[in-house]
Every structure is written in C-alpha cells, then in structure tokens.
Amino acid sequence: MFPTHPTSAMLRTDWTLAEVTALYHQPVLQLVTQAAAVHQQHQTTGEVQVCTLLSVKTGGCPEDCAYCPQAARYHTGVSAHKLLPDAEVLAAARRAQEAGSTRFCMGAAWREIRDNRDFDRVLHMVEQVNGLGLEVCCTLGMLNEYQAERLKQAGLHAYNHNLDTSAEHYGEIITTRTYDDRLNTLEHVRKAGLSVCSGGIIGLGETDVDRVAMLHTLATLPAHPESVPVNALVPVAGTPLAEQPRVSVWEMLRMIATARILMPTTMVRLSAGRQEMPVTEQALCFLAGANSIFSGEKLLTTPNPGFDEDQQMFALLGLTARKSFKHAPEGATVLTSAAVEA
Template identity: 35%
Template sequence: MLQTQLNWDELARKSLNGELLTVEEGLSVLEADDDELLSIMNAAFQVRKAHYGKKVKLNLIINAKSGLCPEDCGYCSQSIVSDAPIDKYTMMEKDVLVKGAQQAMNMQAGTYCIVASGRGPTNKELDQVVEAVKEIKGTMPLKICACLGILSDEQAERLKDAGVDRYNHNLNTSKSNFSSITTTHTYDDRVKTVNKAKASGMSPCSGCIVGMGETNTEIVEMAYALRELDADSIPVNFLNAIPGTPLEDKKELDPRKCLKVLALMRFINPTKEIRISGGREVNLRSMQAMGLYAANSIFVGDYLTTEGQEATSDHQMIEDMGFEIELCAL
C-alpha cells in the first residue's frame, strides 16, 4: 500500500513540475481500485492547493436563448433531435440579461455566463448580447463569459471589444468519439472557434462531457486535447441523461468514477481552472464536496434546462470544507 501511495504522490510531483502524464499513468487514475480514491484525491489536492489554495470560483449561467437549435448533439435537450419538454424562446432582451448579472452578484458568483442555443449567433442576437455586456461591465465587478456557438473572426472581435472576458466552446468528447455524438458540425469546428476566441484576446474556455459512452482512453485523450488547446478554464460536465434525448438511457457513472476524472483533469491541466459543471448534483451526489479537492470552480444556481443545487447549500459546502469563495477581482 505504501508503494501505491508513493505512486500517486509521484503523479502530483510530475504535475507540479509541468511534466505530462503518460497515457498509462492517466489510465491508472481512472482504473484504480476504489480503495485508492482517498490517496488519489489527496495527490490531486496537492496540485490544486499549489495553484489555487483553498479558493473556489463560482459561476452562474443564464440560458439566454433556449431550444430552436438545428444541431443534433445527442446529449442536449435543446437539440433538433430532442423530444424533451423544455422552454423554447429567442434571445433575451438586454434588460433581462442585465438582471441576470445582478442575480450572479447576489449569489457571490465572480463570473456570469451568457449561454445561447444554436449553431452560432445572428447579427441581431450578437447586438443584444453586446449591449447587455457593455451595461453590465459598466456597473458591476463581474467577469463575463459568453457561449454562443460557432463564431466568425468579426463576431469574436465584437464580443471582446464589448467587454467579454472569456468565451466558452466545449470540445465535449474526444475527436475519435465525436461523430457518435454530433454530426451537424465537426470536432475541428469547435477547435477553430476556441482558437478564434483566443486570437481576439478573450480567455479560452473549453471542456468536456463524461459519461457518453467514451472509453477511459478517450477520457485521457480529452484531457490531453484540452491541455493542447491551452484552455484557461475547463468545465467538466457529467452526463445528466435527460428523457427525450438520444442519450436518455446512458447512466454509466458513479461518484467515485467522477472524482477520478476530476483528479485526472487536475494532474494533466495543473494550472487551469477546473470547474465541476453540469450533472454535478446527479452524478457526484453526496460526494460533491470531495470534488473540490481536485477542482477549484463550480456553477451555482440552475443549468440550461436542468435545476442545480440551492446556492446557499453550495456556500455552506464550501464553508464546511474550510474553503473560501473567490470573489471577482477585475
């Protein structure tokens, strides 16, 4: 057992030194016996604490446009192939988006995420977001993350000029698994959009969804791809299998596997913001707090079409752990 403990500590040492884990080392994390879980999380915490201390970043999402999407992403309740009973509406008006930013402030979130369904924004939709962002940035100490789909170079520049700090466009799954999840756009389309956001000066945010039938090797590939993309923020989603979506019967995760995934992401992306995202409550369940030994960020409030945990419960969880909410400092 001592030798095993030393092996996890060795992964932490490599990560802290900027050395890339091998595929075999990555797989050893995901495939470790559950008896090793506490040792793995302790090793991940060494890396997390070195870069982020005990601070936790909070993010809040507003679903600025719901449904009405032509894409066929199998996990998404808003896609054209979904029969899930969700609200469907066009882009929210500026005043509603601004009001959502105030809600983020009230929940102690440092980042406000404006998310819209669809392949990419129309000029009119972009105008509405741009005007809202300008007002928010002029009145509130919030970071703004936009997630509006595939962008042109000009659209990325407009968002940056308006004051958007970060742009999110998830890779979602590995390149080898991508076509089994989505066919209406490609993995490379997503990579290009993240790079356009980066070129404009916005901070790149890109992550994954675990639990969509991918292999452990493909999870390691996702961690490598996000490192290569140099995403500053990495949201790790755990599939919430929504009735009415093509993946409604995919329920292959347990809390222990989710924790191992978070540890892997921390080892391979040691300096990056690792955020426990969609599906946290239904997959980590009673072990949510343990995820913060590897991750340093969570969403508060609701997600796009599913409910999240009460923000007060998240605040209490962070306090009970002896951690501290990181307020926005612009």
C-alpha cells in the first residue's frame, strides 16, 4: 500500500525528521512510484527546464570545500582567471539560449560578495542577460541583504547557495564558513524577493542519515526553495575527495524522489554527475520527479553533457523544454532584448 501523497492544499514545511526518514527508506520502486504521482499532480510531466552554468570568475577561492577544484589551496590544474569580459558572458548567454536554455546561471569563485567594481560588473552582466528574456541566476558566495536587493534591482531572478550536506557532516567538508552562514545567506535572498536555489551534493562520504537531514532542512525552511539541485560528486584529482566512489543511480533516485515528495512545487534539478549517467539512468530520475538539467560542455569546471547530446535525449524520451518565467506573477515585467540595446 503506497502512502498517501500530499495534495495542493497540503504543502508542508513542518515535516518531522522521522517522516522524512520513513519516506527516504521505502523500497526504491515504491518511493519512485509515489514521487511520480506527486510530480504528475504538481508539475507538467515531460517538461524539463534546460539551464546553462557559466563560470564568470574561476579559481583562486580562499575556502577549503573538500570537493571543489577552484579552492586555491588544492593543486587541481584549474587555471584561475578574473571576471570574464561582459561581451563574452553575453555571447555565451545568447549561445545557450539558441541551444534551448531558458535559465542562465553565472558563478564566481568568491567566498563572499564585496561591494566593489567586480560586483558592479556582475550587476551589469545580470542586466544584460536578463534583457535576453532568460531567467538569470547567480552563485557568488555569501551575501548580505543589501547586496541581494541590488541583484534583485538589476534583474536577477534566482540566487544559488547550496547547503551541500547536513549540518552534522558539514564540518568534515568545509571549515572556512559555517552552516549558519549558508542559512543566513538564504534568508537574505528570500527577504530580497529573489527565487531561492539551494540543494546539495551526495558522495561526500556522508551517510543516509546525513542525506535525510539535509532534505529535512531544505523542506522545513520558512518556504520551500523554488529550486533544489541534486548533485552527485564529480571527484577531481588534487582535492581531498578525489578517491570517492561514484554515486549510484539508486542513491540519486532516493534523493530526487524524496525531494519531490517533500517539496511538490519545487524545481528538482538533476545537476552535477550527469556526464557519467546513461540516458536510461537519467530517464529514471525524470520519472522520480527531476524536471531540470544543466546543459553545456562544462558545469563550472567539470565535464557535463553538451547541448547536442541533450537534444537527442529529449527527442528519445519525448521531453519538452520549459519556458523562462513560467510562473511569473501576472503583470510582472520581463525585459526583452530591446532593453540590452537601449
């Protein structure tokens, strides 16, 4: 007997840890079946948003995230570069849009945003990419409420700041900032009226208890994140986690399906790790409730399936691309390319 899934009137932020644990540990086919039912009720099945992530400032980060090839303290072969020229970023956004992306995310390897010329340049990039009609997302490290408001005014749609793992396991992965630092950033993002994008990475040496705890934290925030990326670790030589084994599809399915049941209206993003997943495994993830991918040859600095491969997969599985700003409030202003030229 499958447990009753939430209805539209039952979106919850009061999940108990015991409830999340019970959901997560169901037999995997039962879990996926339940998640598929929730997905069908709250989402347009067969519709997947295509996103592109560009590293606009790479390497040289002072933090010690054990998975990250951009940390300055690790020798990973990643070359550091300063902020890309605006024209290069805008050209990349246009190429992504022409290839079918409707969300464009810009990442900078900063510990936190500083109120300087580089931030002013990022704000201008946001204005320009927003002018193309794309959903613009940024991941720039920690920020304060004033900086979040400036990004919102520039036309930013969403801000990504992942929890990465559970509060209990966090200190094993990162020591240069706290879990509360991450939660505070999410609070600033929400207060500024930006869409919240926050998820995590599995394969960091955590246990199922840690995975459940991270999902519980996300599902019991004051409001569910509009976007939850589920990443599988891509081990990189030179980082402390270089020898971690590949995450299995069954582990990804448990995370995606549980996230879908807990947060029915959230975009669940099948993120890092897709390069190692055949189409059959990705299809299972879509069945379990994933409805977004990152497309393009790189995900910041790690390999990722290209646009052509993904178009072939969409054709094979009968998937359609989700439009930008699908649920924008009625009357909301969405800039057009004319705004870029003005």
